[in-house]
Amino acid sequence: MKAEFTAIIEPAPEGGFWAVCTEVPGANGQGETVEEAKVDLIAAVKLLLEDRLSALPK
Structure with missing residues (x-):
């Protein structure tokens, strides 16, 4: 799934540069270049989504 x-x-x-993801509250990143900010933001989104998935009842 993508x-x-x-x-x-x-x-x-x-x-x-700073970056935020509008669909994932709290997800933000920063970097010296646009690409660095984007990579940092992607890492933040992944961490937040993994944390929220682990909190779901099993």
Whole structure:
């Protein structure tokens, strides 16, 4: 199964970039480049979704 999420990536005032995923509250990332911010955001989304799945009743 493949899912698609929205990433909003903007320049950070202090330099670099920050990223958020609108569908996963709390998922954010940062990096010196857009690509680094995107990779960091993907890692954050994965961690949050794994944590939420582990909390489901079995």
